[in-house]
Amino acid sequence: MLCAQLLFPLSLFLGLSATVEVQRPRGVPLSKRQFYEEGKPFTCLDGSRTVPFDRVNDDYCDCKDGSDEPGTAACPNGSFHCTNAGHRPAFIPSSRINDGICDCCDTTDEYNSGATCKNTCREMGRRERESLQKLAEITKEGFLLKQQLIEEAKRKKEEKQSKLTELQAGKRDVEEKVEALRTVKETAEQPEKEAKERHLKAWEEQKAVIRMEKDKAKMAEAFLELDDDADGYVSVAELQSHAELDPNSDGSLTEEEVQGLLGGADKVDTSSFENIWGNLKDKYVSESQAENPSSLETAPEETKEPVTDNESEPYPEDDIGVEEDDEEEEDDDDDTHEDFEDKPQTSTQTPERSDKDEEAMPPYDAETQSLIDAAQKARDDFEESERALREIDDQVKNIEKELSFDFGPSAEFTYLYSQCYELTTSEYIYKICPFNRVSQKPKFGGSETNLGSWGSWAGPDDNKYTVMKYEHGTGCWQGPSRSTTVKLTCGKETTVTSTSEPSRCEYLMEFTTPAVCQEPLPVNVVHVDGHSDHVEL
């Protein structure tokens, strides 16, 4: 490279009569050829200095802008032009000349490195043309589809708008109906309320009578029970056997206490008993019941016992099974404890409930019942009308929401609304519901993770509608909440083509849709490329 080849005779071997032989220093594009005139002093392209022509491409950097070494790696800021006949011409940084890596498809960058490069321009050009052609076809078809989408969106929007107008008109009717039914309902409820109160009052009175009779019967029964000697009197001695009546609950029922209970008398007859019964009845326990003591108080202790046993039970030595479940077992203990605290409450509540059941209210009389039925019907009608109103409101809201979205300059993205698209990868199923949310679900079971809710269009200023941003998904450990960037490319199909997580919790989704297909250029790119190819030949 000390005496680097100065000139690169382009098209030397091609020898077709149609081509022009253009001699220029290595690495110089045709467009700059006139600055490099052989034999004449060379002026750096920035004008900073002039050097003899033999210093062009002599592998030493003389110009600050690197322009004296277009074909060597001598200048840090130079660039090398590859013609790449058959493909696209390109500039590469000078540092890639003779670095052992094939950068130009025509191999011209590696003229002295020993690297064996293959001219791949034709192949690359062919492939690019093919893919461009394919792309052009897709774009063309996609653009047609897009027109349909735009039309459809327009129609849909109009539909929505007319539906909205319709709904809003209908809404006024329903509102009036609701008000009317409300009046009907209130009118029907007044007599219903009065009739119900009447019925309730009558029942309360009846209940009082029954209770009094029950009490009397109980008293008589108690008197007979207490009057052991059947002398028609309950004496101090006879009452003293009922320890539960002990007024100061000190465990002994003394004679004085009994006398106090008997209203100061030594014994009482049936009519006097009636006077003192009020003091006794709450505590009095029938002798027939006392023989089978109530289990209410001891019940909690019984439920507690197994737990206590469990805890005191020694862990079986060397028992792997038990050891393994140790942690869970401890958790079970906690659960049992909680159950235990709940139980007394439920067991004491049960008898009360049964008392109430005994005293069920009698059914309403026919007249009251018909008033109730009428009121109920008025209520049902009213609620139904309200529901209808709510439904209309919801519909209005939904349509308004949908209409508020930015579906693109021609509303071409409208069709994506309320649709969802999925892609299954090796581990996850990704789902995007455009303008709503993106999510991820493990393929083999597990719950769904929100990768972000619709945020905004986020493409570059001149191409805003090519990128969607979904934000504020499920939070990450020690990090931000998940978000997804969706890149839209032109395609005939609407589909998710790939997903990735380039940075923790920041997802990237590639999505094709006809809605981003641009109008194909009037001039055919493929043709131009083919043309230039022809020139090089």
Added chain:
Amino acid sequence: TFFFMVVDHVCQRSRGSRGLLNLGVCTRAVDRSNFKTCDQSSFCKRQRDIKAGQSPYRALLETMELTNSRLTLQLINDNNKVRLLLELYRLQGNMTRVKINELKPLKPRYEVPDVLIQDPPTEPLSVVAQDENGVVLSLGADEQRLIVSARPFRLDIVEGPKVLLSLNSRGLLVFEHLRLRKDTCLELCINYYVRFEFLLSCKLKFVKNTTFRRQKKYQRLRISPFAFLTPAGPTSISLDFSFPGVEHVYGIPEHADTLKLKTTDGGDPYRLYNLDVFQYELHNPMALYGAVPVLLSHNTERTMGVFWLNAAETWVDISSNTAGKTVFGKMLDFVQGSSETPQTDVRWISEAGIIDVFIMLGPKPSDVFSQYASLTGTQAFPPLSALGYHQCRWNYNDQEDVRGVDQGLDDHDIPCDFIWLDIEHTDGKRYFTWDPNKFSQPKDMLQGLKDKRRNLVAIVDPHIKVDSNFKVHNEIRSRNFYVKNKDGGDYEGWCWPGNAGYPDFTNAEMRAWWASMFAYDQYEGSMENMYTWNDMNEPSVFNGPEVTMHKDALHGSWEHREVHNIYGLYVHRATAEGLIQRSGGVERPFVLTRAFFAGSQRYGAVWTGDNAAEWGHLKISLPMCLSLGLVGISFCGADVGGFFKAPSTELLVRWYQAGAYQPFFRAHAHLDTPRREPWLFGPENTALIREAVRQRYALLPFWYQQFYNAHRTGQPVMRALWVEYPEDSVTFDIEDEYLLGRDLLVHPVTEEGLKSLTAYLPGKREVWYDVHTFKKHAGGQSLYIPVTMSSIPAFQRGGSIITRKDRVRRSSACMENDPYTLYVALSPEGTAEGELYIDDGHTFSYEKNKAFIHRRLTFNDGVLSSSNLALDSQFTTASWVEKIIFLGARKPASVTLKTAGGSETRVEFEYDSALEVLSLRKPGVNAGADWTVLLR
């Protein structure tokens, strides 16, 4: 990578809130309660409770035996009558070795193997004088004497009338001898109660463990008195060293602390115990990932070193009589001679093993480095590519991602030699495998990088997934290569793959097998441009005590406590040997390790572990790597950008600028941080980073020559200023700037929003040239430097010649045949010298076939010449000299080039009279040839 899934006793949780915290994660910085203080380390507390005073040890002079190579002598402890054996050696190269072991231990005590590169050659010791008080031995040169005092026992090394160093002068020689075990609870409780109070409530149940949950419980139970009971009782050792006249001590890495060691009175000693510390804190003596038990003392007259060869948990106490009045008072009794002499006292405490100390007597810093290198070897000479830029992240997601990063580097014209893959590239954290979906075609990926002349590093950690379908696990298990638990079963712990076994790397057979696993036909998908990274080799055990292995685990007959600090070295070694073997011994390996020990320099590179994206971490990377350089480990770097958290753009740029001038230059990032490839922060910052990386690449010939020098001589690449200016006390505390070799002074910007900084330019009779502007500055001054975002203040020493390759390309391999530019910076006397080293950049041919070029470049009396430094070497290079730039030169009338053939040619030149810069245009001589350039 680091440990974050904290389980059970590591992340403390109260029983009351169980369930809620079952999968609890620690999000805070380092939880100090996870790591022991000296008080919580029973042996350290026991030892530290023993205060300086009269030593109970007495030398029994009548037992003295002197042979040609060593002197032995018995010591007796007058309290318990236990005898120790003292061995003294005078080693070649001005070193003394002091070994103390039990005279008759119940069983052998661990003596660290495989660290010394050979049995250190000795020199004869001779008795100069002897009486009943002691013996005086001659250490040869400079009237150096070793004085053994008998009652109490102490050692003093003197030179003429000066005491250089005293051992046991404070009576802190303690040797817990092996005893028969007494199985009384009382003893257990006394010895171990301090740390394990909670044990009293511990249910002692024997549990077989096969699942992790059981394992967890099992280990919780194992933190029982028995878990920390050594079979032969406590075995710790201690010895004190006094350095009269010394105020500065350095070394004993790894700590996130200042270059100059601090006194430890009133705080914890510096701890050496390889640990996986989650989000480590700066400026404290806590142990980190690696341990090199080497301490250097320095004053204006002499530099010395103490190498404490012990692989057990070690604590180092440092005190100084000049550090504070109270200390001064306490020390008075022990200070030799005048109380006005400053003195530094150092005390080493280790949990097990023997006392085996190498005293390196200097006297110059460079002498200490050669002395230490003669014991433990020098820095491995890395492949040139390893000195380039490394692009790493936890994790590059898949092959496509790797391709994208490779392309991104080219698109933004940022040179890079390596792309790295962290643990996620494997199939379920089974090392030596690839994720079948994300990395299904590793060879395609590697070939893609090879086509770009780039390389890849894939991580291989030393914990092996316990999985009967995993070949590596089955082989290790069937060959019985796993570390054992105290009951003889395979030790299992929790790490990245879940339940994992730990191969016993202390076993040479195991290492040989491990090395064989790197063969291309064993390690599927590997290729010659793939290298290795050993992480987690402290070893990290998520559910182990202090996130490491239980001390009673067994490596053959040795307990883990005895070998702990050397485990990581063995992993590194076995891996490096594997990479050498896979190429049939042709190619140099490149292996990065997190854990290290004395001697690890022989096997590759280290980095400072899981740092954070904070300015303080950027700043501390300088003293951390400087400390490693002092103890032989030159290939050091910190994660550029900071591992945890996301750096601000300014911090990231500054870190690239600093990292470009540190030996190991790798950007790395945690899994949970946003992407931070250099081009993601806008064109301006991309340009700043590109420029920093380009400066690195232009200097690669210089870096390579520095590493060759380190490999040959043991001199550090990255040097503290005092190393080169040992008499200039201003330099003793400097840690925000440093030298690369002797000639390049770097003061990176390590503070946020900085508009200017002050750099100290050492050397009163020196001059320094700004490498960016070529402006000349006088030495021996603090220079005020305004800085902008593009500033990386760096200065070339006047009197030096630095070779660069200014044609920066996308990887070091691409620059192989590129021409050199010589930067000849003239001293005030108008002279300069430097070296140039060239070889093939990646094989051992330089060593085996002497296939290299090593030239001396000198400039004297207007003549610059290149002469051969290695006449018997043979290598040809395509590289030539494209430019020679003289800094501080006068304008010559003419310049001629003379080549070996005798031909003389005129050389064109340019001269900038304002900057005194002379540029010679295209001398064009081959870089391997003899030539002279005459300035007239």
